[in-house]
Amino acid sequence: xxxxxxxxxxxxxxxxxxxxxxxxxxxxxxxxxxxxxxxxxxxxxxxxxxxxxxxxxxxxxxxxxxxxxxxxxxxxxxxxxxxxxxxxxxxxxxxxxxxxxxxxxxxxxxxxxxxxxxxxxxxxx
Numbered sequence: 001x002x003x004x005x006x007x008x009x010x011x012x013x014x015x016x017x018x019x020x021x022x023x024x025x026x027x028x029x030x031x032x033x034x035x036x037x038x039x040x041x042x043x044x045x046x047x048x049x050x051x052x053x054x055x056x057x058x059x060x061x062x063x064x065x066x067x068x069x070x071x072x073x074x075x076x077x078x079x080x081x082x083x084x085x086x087x088x089x090x091x092x093x094x095x096x097x098x099x100x101x102x103x104x105x106x107x108x109x110x111x112x113x114x115x116x117x118x119x120x121x122x123x124x125x
Contacts, residue, residue, distance in 0.1 A: 006068060014075050015059075016040075022082050023048065023056070029089040052082070069110050076103055 024037040027047045035047060045053050055078050061071030076099075084094045108115055 003063065003065075003068075006065075007063075010068060010072055010075065014072070014079070019056075019075065019079050019082075020044075022079060022086060023052070025086045025090075026052065026082050029086060055081075072106065073103075076106070 020041045023041065023044055027035065027037065027044060030049075031047065038044070048056075059071055059075040059078055061067040080094070080099060087094045105115065
């Protein structure tokens with residue numbers, strides 16, 4: 001029940017470090033890599049399809065722990081969908097096996113199961 005570090009990981013690591021660049025790449029795929037991304041995601045709302053923006057908005061949560069867990073898993077699912085689209089556009093496969101192992105680890109964390117290191121051994125794909 002550590003709200004501050006959990007919110008940091010969700011809001012900064014998940015959204016700013018991973019999701020925002022993936023959304024910028026998704027925008028660039030749609031615009032032929034000719035539209036520069038604005039600082040901190042500025043301008044993405046008007047350049048992304050409305051359904052993608054609505055899905056992004058749905059990943060935000062209130063301060064409650066269950067709301068934040070739900071937000072985390074919505075963010076993971078949203079990232080997965082956008083990353084698959086960008087990967088397909090650029091000719092890369094999405095690392096399904098790695099995604100599954102990391103998601104399973106997060107699910108075990110949510111359930112309170114004792115954890116060791118995430119099972120990230122083996123090939124990423």
